[in-house]
Amino acid sequence: MSGPILGGSRAFSGFSSNDIGKARDFYGKTLGLKVTEANGILNLHLEGGGRVVIYPKPNHEPASFTVLNFAVADIDQAVDGLAAAGVRFERYQGFEQDERGIHRGEGPPIAWFKDPAGNILAVLQEAGS
Numbered sequence: 001m002s003g004p005i006l007g008g009s010r011a012f013s014g015f016s017s018n019d020i021g022k023a024r025d026f027y028g029k030t031l032g033l034k035v036t037e038a039n040g041i042l043n044l045h046l047e048g049g050g051r052v053v054i055y056p057k058p059n060h061e062p063a064s065f066t067v068l069n070f071a072v073a074d075i076d077q078a079v080d081g082l083a084a085a086g087v088r089f090e091r092y093q094g095f096e097q098d099e100r101g102i103h104r105g106e107g108p109p110i111a112w113f114k115d116p117a118g119n120i121l122a123v124l125q126e127a128g129s
Helices: 018-030 073-086
Strands: 012-016 034-038 042-043 051-056 066-072 110-114 120-125
Touching: 012 018, 012 066, 018 034, 018 042, 018 051, 066 073, 073 110, 073 120
Parallel strands: 012 051, 066 120
Antiparallel strands: 034 042, 042 051, 110 120
16 A cells, blocks of 8 residues: 555544533533534534544543643633633643633643533634734
C-alpha cells in the first residue's frame, strides 16, 4: 500500500458520558451547539464541519485533561454568557486566574469548565482577537 493510509479519511473525536440525556441538554441547550442523537450516541456538530461523538459508558470516569476547546473571539463575553447560563468555571492550582476564572498567562486567555459527566472543556480566545 502506498500513500497516506488515513490521509483522506474524515476523522472525528469522541469521549464518554455517564448520562446522555444530561449531556444532550448541556451541549444543546446550555452551550447552544447543534446536537443530534442516533442509537444512544450524541453527535456534536461543530463550526467548520467538525464533529465530536459522546457515547454512553456506565463506568465512565471523567477525563483529567481538556477534551474539547472552544475558540472564541472575546473570552470575557464568552465567560459572561456561560456563567449567566449556569456554567461554573474551574480553578486550578499553579494557574493564576482572575475572579471569573480566566487564566491570562502564557498562551491565549483560557477558562476551564466541566460538562455534567465531569469532562473538562475550555473556552480560549483566538490569537489576534
